[in-house]
Each structure stands twice: as structure tokens, then as C-alpha cells.
Amino acid sequence: xxxxxxxxxxxxxxxxxxxxxxxxxxxxxxxxxxxxxxxxxxxxxxxxxxxxxxxxxxxxxxxxxxxxxxxxxxxxxxxxxxxxxxxxxxxxxxxxxxxxxxxxxxxxxxxxxxxxxxxxxxxxxxxxxxxxxxxxxxxxxxxxxxxxxxxxxxxxxxxx
Amino acid sequence: xxxxxxxxxxxxxxxxxxxxxxxxxxxxxxxxxxxxxxxxxxxxxxxxxxxxxxxxxxxxxxxxxxxxxxxxxxxxxxxxxxxxxxxxxxxxxxxxxxxxxxxxxxxxxxxxxxxxxxxxxxxxxxxxxxxxxxxxxxxxxxxxxxxxxxxxxxxxxxxxxxxxxxxxxxxxxxxxxxxxxxxxxxxxxxxxxxxxxxxxxxxxxx
Numbered sequence: 231x232x233x234x235x236x237x238x239x240x241x242x243x244x245x246x247x248x249x250x251x252x253x254x255x256x257x258x259x260x261x262x263x264x265x266x267x268x269x270x271x272x273x274x275x276x277x278x279x280x281x282x283x284x285x286x287x288x289x290x291x292x293x294x295x296x297x298x299x300x301x302x303x304x305x306x307x308x309x310x311x312x313x314x315x316x317x318x319x320x321x322x323x324x325x326x327x328x329x330x331x332x333x334x335x336x337x338x339x340x341x342x343x344x345x346x347x348x349x350x351x352x353x354x355x356x357x358x359x360x361x362x363x364x365x366x367x368x369x370x371x372x373x374x375x376x377x378x379x380x381x382x383x384x385x386x387x388x389x390x
Numbered sequence: 391x392x393x394x395x396x397x398x399x400x401x402x403x404x405x406x407x408x409x410x411x412x413x414x415x416x417x418x419x420x421x422x423x424x425x426x427x428x429x430x431x432x433x434x435x436x437x438x439x440x441x442x443x444x445x446x447x448x449x450x451x452x453x454x455x456x457x458x459x460x461x462x463x464x465x466x467x468x469x470x471x472x473x474x475x476x477x478x479x480x481x482x483x484x485x486x487x488x489x490x491x492x493x494x495x496x497x498x499x500x501x502x503x504x505x506x507x508x509x510x511x512x513x514x515x516x517x518x519x520x521x522x523x524x525x526x527x528x529x530x531x532x533x534x535x536x537x538x539x540x541x542x543x544x545x546x547x548x549x550x551x552x553x554x555x556x557x558x559x560x561x562x563x564x565x566x567x568x569x570x571x572x573x574x575x576x577x578x579x580x581x582x583x584x585x586x587x588x589x590x591x592x593x594x595x596x
Contacts, residue, residue, distance in 0.1 A: 251402070258412050281427070285429050358517050359519030374431050
């Protein structure tokens with residue numbers, strides 16, 4: 231018979247899955263590199279308000295976070311129900327904010343120390359009194375750039 | 391003596407499963423989120439060296455009380471009206487033609503009893519200690535929105551693009567340097583047309 235009629239009918243060759251691990255590993259490395267593990271666990275309720283005129287907070291290494299909100303259930307007994315400030319992993323008083331900012335600033339590389347932003351992650355049920363105290367402290371240590379972190383959404387939903 | 395045909399090959403068939411397992415773990419734990427929010431500058435604590443005299447008509451006073459009610463220029467208003475009020479005030483351009491403050495691009499009513507020009511206009515925000523944070527953010531959002539709307543209008547007129555988009559592109563770290571350089575000038579120019587002058591007075595406790 232001729233050379234060209236060799237094909238047996240039916241049996242399609244199996245697709246080689248040998249490269250599957252490679253593909254999966256590629257994906258794996260992608261997600262491993264972009265994953266950021268949460269470094270501080272929240273001890274306060276932190277439902278942010280909505281706003282739509284927001285700017286993205288690029289470059290995470292230039293941001294210092296301050297959390298404010300009502301202590302969660304476990305800490306309610308010790309710290310009460312009034313909104314508290316959380317710095318890193320601890321509850322703090324407004325007077326400690328300044329020191330915290332200075333400490334965090336000292337940890338950052340020299341060239342970033344002047345371009346730091348303070349991100350205020352404040353629960354929407356907090357009162358402005360505490361925020362004013364924090365702002366006053368920030369002004370004292372000359373950390374003037376703040377970002378009121380919010381969710382993106384319709385701002386009027388806050389009022390309900 | 392039995393001869394060995396080399397080391398037996400390790401079965402790598404389950405490699406994909408293991409990798410998948412890890413992959414799923416990282417997929418689940420990943421949050422590719424960048425925080426977003428309202429950028430604000432606080433006023434420096436040391437007072438300016440010389441006292442600046444600001445005309446009353448160039449100040450737009452916004453007061454929020456503890457119940458979340460809004461007083462804008464001695465008038466009780468709803469938050470939904472705030473943006474329009476603020477825009478009308480900023481865009482007023484009350485200075486007469488020929489004066490140094492004359493605003494050629496303003497499209498407002500040119501009311502002589504309201505602000506002279508956008509660069510003179512100041513919005514002053516005052517709140518109570520018991521004002522809810524969410525109300526405060528809504529007000530901030532509306533005021534920033536008023537500025538952005540006006541800047542968008544000018545950017546559309548001059549460059550045919552929205553200011554917000556231009557700024558976002560400028561701040562995006564992925565934008566190339568040449569584009570950035572070009573945008574910087576434009577963004578700066580628009581910002582100068584409507585400089586954000588939002589002063590925050592200290593809070594009151596009554």
C-alpha cells in the first residue's frame with residue numbers, strides 16, 4: 231500500500247498534559263508574588279463610608295495606616311463601646327498618634343520620609359471629635375497629607 | 391546479582407495536583423485591592439507670618455451640626471444641594487472686567503456680592519465634635535466633587551479630556567515618563583484655574 235494510507239481510523243492521540251504543571255506553577259508564582267498578607271488584625275469595627283470622588287492610594291510603602299472604630303465584641307469589655315484608635319496592633323489614645331507617626335516615619339527609607347501619606351480608615355459611625363483630635367496630632371508632627379480611605383460608591387448612601 | 395536499570399523514575403503525575411492546591415490557596419487569599427479615598431492636606435500648625443485679610447464675600451461657610459444638618463452661608467440646605475451651591479460660589483467670578491482678579495473663564499452669575507474669582511474663593515468647613523464621620527465624608531465628597539466638576543469643564547474646553555482622567559493617568563505608576571511630563575503641565579494648569587482652597591476650622595463642642 232501507499233505511504234499515505236497508514237492512518238488508522240478512530241484513535242485520536244491523547245493531548246499531552248506534561249506542560250500542565252508548568253502552566254499551573256506560572257499562575258502560582260504570579261499569585262504568590264502579588265499576595266499581600268494582612269499584617270495587622272483589626273480590633274475595631276471598620277466599615278468605611280462611601281465616596282465617589284476618590285483617588286487611588288498607589289504605592290503602599292508610602293502609607294501609614296490609622297484605624298478608628300468601635301472595639302469588636304472581644305474587646306468590648308475592656309475598652310468599652312466608644313470608638314477607639316488602633317495603631318498597628320494596639321489600642322491607643324489620641325495623644326499617642328504623634329509618636330506613632332514619628333516612629334513609623336523613622337522606619338521608612340530616607341527618600342520616602344517626606345512623601346508619606348496617612349490613611350485614616352475610620353468606621354462610618356465614629357464621631358468627628360476623635361478625628362479632630364487625630365488631625366490635631368497629625369498637624370503637630372507635620373504629617374499633613376491625609377487620605378480619608380473610603381469605599382467607592384454613592385456618597386449619599388452614607389446618610390441612611 | 392540482579393542488575394538495576396538506574397534509579398526508578400519518580401512519578402510526577404501528581405505534581406499538577408499539588409500545584410493546583412497551592413494555586414487555589416493563593417487565589418483565595420489574594421486581595422489585589424488598592425485603597426482609595428479622599429486626599430486632603432491639613433493646614434500647618436504654625437500660623438502664617440502675616441495675617442491675610444480675606445473678604446467676607448470670598449468665604450463660603452459650611453457648618454455641619456451634630457444632627458448632620460447643613461448650614462451653608464447662613465442658609466439651611468440639604469446635602470444634595472451642596473455641590474451646586476459650592477459650584478455656583480466658586481464659578482461666580484464677581485470681579486468686574488479689567489480688575490486684576492477678573493476671571494475670564496467663569497460661567498457663573500458674576501454676582502458682585504459673591505466670590506471675586508476661583509483663586510480667591512475659599513470654602514470653610516466647620517463641624518461639631520458629635521458630627522458623624524459618614525456625614526462629614528459626604529460633605530467632603532460633595533465639595534471635592536464641586537471642584538472636580540469645574541475642573542472637568544475647563545479640561546474639556548482646553549484639552550477635550552476630563553480632568554479626573556488626566557490626573558488619574560498622571561498618578562498611575564504605569565504611565566510612561568514622556569506622557570507624564572506632558573500631563574503634568576496640563577494638570578497643573580487646570581489646578582491653577584480652580585485651586586482647591588478648603589479650610590477646616592477647629593471643631594466646636596456645643
